[in-house]
Amino acid sequence: MVREALGQNVTSSKKAQVKWYRNILEAYKNSSSPLKTPAEAAKLVATALSRIQRADLEVNNKCIGDGDGFSAYVGTADPREPANVPMEVHEMVIKRAQARTDRDYQKADALLRSLNKAGYKIITISGEEILARKHRIRMRGVDAPELKMANGNESKNALVKLIGGKRVTIYVYGQDQFGRYVGDIYCDDVFIQEKMLKNGHVWHFKTYDKRPEFAQWEREARAARRGLFASENPEKPWDWRRDQRNANIQVY
Template sequence: MLGFALYFAFFRNAPNAPAPEKAPVEKPAKAKRPKEKGPARYLTVFEGKVIGIKDGDTFEILYDSIPERVRLAEIDCPEKSQAFGKNAKQFASDLCFGKTVTVASDGKRDRYGRIVGTITTKDGINVNEKLVKAGLAWHYKQYSKSKELAELENRAREKKIGLWADTNPEAPWEWRKGRRHR
């Protein structure tokens, strides 16, 4: 007890000895936070790098350091959980993932905020047309009057290429409608 009393009496308020100097510790750089989503940009023709393929007809393209989602115009690929959905996604990925592409759009966005447009690779490959030609997308006639896409789909059907090899392929818009009603 006497030791405690002496400690508190003499050392409790005594000035502390200066702490030895420590070498400054460098903090690791913090990862940059993504930019806040502001109002949607009005984009018609732009060039960017494909950084993601969500499914056969939805791409993520880095433009001006901001990712933009692009929905391919005039076509509709099978959904990922539909027959040939994974094939369409892989085909699209093989065509242009990690590459710089040009997106041409009328500036409109769909109800999910995606730019609706046509993607062309540096090699001049029209991705929208290539998917239809490979039998991995339907010509979306509800939103397109393109005679070229209609002809590409007809040729793929006749040759039973891709999804047209199935005896009764289900259009993605019909498949989605069926899922909504469940």
């Protein structure tokens, strides 16, 4: 049995906690002798930990829209996540589970598509299905070529190589006019905006970010003619979007 008070100090589900206790118990039973020292206790914990299947939330390649934005999914049970999940979303989750029990996979798939349209997704962590909310992320201080522009796909592919299939840390500073969370992105201890700027895959978005290091990193890329700066006069994405809007074409 898992003690009720334990749930106040951890964010894992009760199912995951039960698995942890089971691993500890099994490791204890298999220990060669009773534990007498802190070192022996630490060895027991290490043995139990080694049996846990680790699964981090990753950035799926398909969630990367272009060179400065992507979508991230956060479990609704996460304490940092707002708890106001709409009732109709909960109902779709319940109906999908029932449809899968009834082996009505066509209905289950249709409900999953409805969940996705509502901004939610079912993700699997350590064999357990979790309801997650979709968040659109905009990288702070940089602007990438749009996909229809020259170098647009190259910029997106560069971001895929940096964060695709990996765990990222996002420091959010606010939301833009399109409801996207604007933040600094880190992956494997690498500041992603710095990497993208130095390699010439994005512009410094001076209108919204005055950090001098960003301007310096862009100058370095220009001087070395890296990425989009290999062209003599690359088109700025904000100018391209303005021209599209003047032609009554919707862009973000």
